[in-house]
Amino acid sequence: MFRLPKVLASVVSALVVATGLTVLGPSTSAEAVPATIPLTIKNSSGRSEPVYVYNLGTELSSGRQGWADANGTFHPWPAGGNPPTPAPNASIAGPANGQTRTIRMPKFSGRVYFSIGQKIVFKVTTGGLVQPAVQNPSDPNRNILFNWSEYTLNDAGLWINSTQVDMFSAPYAVGVKLANGTVKNTGRLKPGGYNAVFNQLRSAGWGGLIQNRPDGTPLRALSPGHGIEAGGLSAGVMNDYINRVWSRYSSSTLTVTPFANQPNTKYYGRVSGNVMNFTNGSGAVVTSFQKPDSDSVFGCYKLLDAPNDLVRGPISRTLCAGYNRSTLLTNPNQPDPNNANFYRDAVTNHYSRIIHGQMVDGKAYGFAFDDVGAHESLVHDGNPQEAFMTLEPFN
Template sequence: GRVYFSYGQKLDFRLTTGGLVQPAVQNPSDPNRNILFNWTEYTLNDAGLWINSTQVDMFSAPYAVGVKAPNGTTKTTGHLKAGGYKGFFDSLRSQPGGWANLIQTRSDGTILRALSPGHGIGAGNLPASVMDDYINRVWSRYSTSTLTVTPFADQPNTKYFGRVSGNTMNFTNSAGAVVTSFQKPDADSIFGCYKLLDAPNDLVRGPISRTLCAGFNRSTLLVNPNQPDTSAANFYQDSVTNHYARKIHAQMADGKAYAFAFDDVGAHESLVHDGDPQQAYITLDPFN
């Protein structure tokens, strides 16, 4: 589920024969385009509660989430550093290459949000070629060397080996059989972790794809041929990277965020969980 909150006026939700129409601020004609709002996501089932802050679609009004355990302790995540809200927008505004165009403001000058780069490409605010240089270097590297993916931390012997041939990266298993292949991705596929980097809920292609997606967004594929690279010290070091995600993580009090769909690779996501939750919290933080 999701919990939405807004400032100044209520959000406008519509119903169609297909169900609920949720706000889509990448669409300039969305009725919620000029409302300051945000949301949190959660799953509640027999195994407990998972609740997270998210910037997968946009960075906007600051908040944190928490869950109380039976012993009374509370786990929390999502708080920004002091000055982090303004710091993020100031940093994004100074990033060359079109990244400043992700910022949306209201006619009165109020900053509303920064679109995620995938939505920015869709809206024409960020060049579709913004990741091409890095993609080309990755494709060149692994046409003459091997990318090793070990997608499950608890299964170190399950490995897949990627080599590029033309426009295709083929992955083989330890027996040498091709198990899945990826066409050379574009920036939108990378930022959205979909399309040419689709990740089905299976035990082979999906886990490899999420690893590739994290490696592209964090720009670790050239510095480490063994993926996933889960060391934050190696993230976003290339000049061509997901600067939106880089700048969000830099402003988080605990360094954790959901800045792209598979930011949970290596447990860098802003998520808290308890198997027997007593209470859950959404804390609306100050903007300063």
């Protein structure tokens, strides 16, 4: 069912405290941000198949789930059923190769999906929209080529990302035009980067993440957590690193400084038995974590759950980043600000490592809290004039 995307939930709801960014107040930005803004989609994919676009999410003014048409008009989902029933056709005809199409984005937290060649199958259950889950081999979208961007447009502006948190698939970049006419972009692969991701996953022994069409053409690479679920990656793939971290901090202290703009707010982690306890400067235990498994690390959830609070969530985000980037053993002060230190251990999140390495700007959402230290593929502006999505070449 649809919910605020985890990536943007982490960015927007904790933006000031977790990243140190300044958000324009409603009194300023409500006047600047209209009810809808244009989204221009450019098709540079080099492919001849038709493109279908979907703008799905939660209408922020009402909290209702639904979809927006090309004019940005909101349509709520019908009641749905159990088993799920077909959703209304929310598709918008996308641009042909070499062309552009401009639609309107309303004040949503949601996703802009696009598919190439076939429409995505969406269904509605009693709890809302059922999203594609291609780690399930019986999902009707398993052999459809599609991808999505997550965004939030509200009175404080636009946040729009290029996300690989769930999968790496059809390449695209996103952008936002500022009031002065300049454009901020992210998500663009290096020339040859699309094929390089698949080839390097195979070389790293993580080729089980790749899902192919029946003819052998790669459709996507699942993220590691979904890969474990689908049987393409060992459930214990991170165990050796997790065990070494547990051993190290049984006899030394891990210091976490979770807020970029609050350098004096620190928490101190020590392992005792199966628990890592974090204390504040007064020595009081503020939260504790059981020893995580690989899926908890990759998903930044379960045993590394990160609620939107001011203590456990920020500590968990930092731990999650340190585990995925394999920096917890090389730096006892987290987060490590130097991306030259990331992914250096033999046991690491190779999926995230490889995708970051193929991005023009080095930024990606290889896991949910890749925004720790601002290494995520996200653009934001408090007074957006226009948003962009570019379908990139498959090379």
